[in-house]
Amino acid sequence: MGLEDEYVGDADWQNFVQVYEEDYLNDDARELAKAMDDNLDMAVVLCGKMGRERALQWLERSVPALGDKRPADCLKTPKLIKRLRMTLMSMP
Template sequence: MIYLEQYYPGEEDWILFSDLYRNIPDSAIANKLESIFKDRSVAIVIAGILGNSSLEWINKKIPALDNLRPVDCVDDPKLQKRLRTMLMRMDL
């Protein structure tokens, strides 16, 4: 079976991508997401793409994540890559 994390372009590309969202002002949403994901870059990207619906979205089953919730990806490095790959594709 092919999983989305197999298409993860690497840390350098993730850093370049997440830097696009660095100018988003700190917000309560981004801060809450950072406490959940323990990763500021993921938090600001989710907040930047989904805005006010971010906290609701992270608890929904997402087909692109093989019906996992984004919060299910927190503690597994492979699933973190799956989430990051999906986020990079959402922004297209």
């Protein structure tokens, strides 16, 4: 059972994203989204959690919570997108 199996659903994800949109839906998030296959929602959250520069570096690193996959690789399939979203929601 992977983290994606615990995905809380798109409605809860959108509610989570809304918490960050007011402060972080900006040019930094839009630039980051370009490196994330245009996933602006996740870019907004990442900008809020770590800032654009750190997020760009994080995207290219192997992350244990993602099964040692790079976050950038998790943008390729719906299953891994759910895993990435759950990881983002779990981050402090």
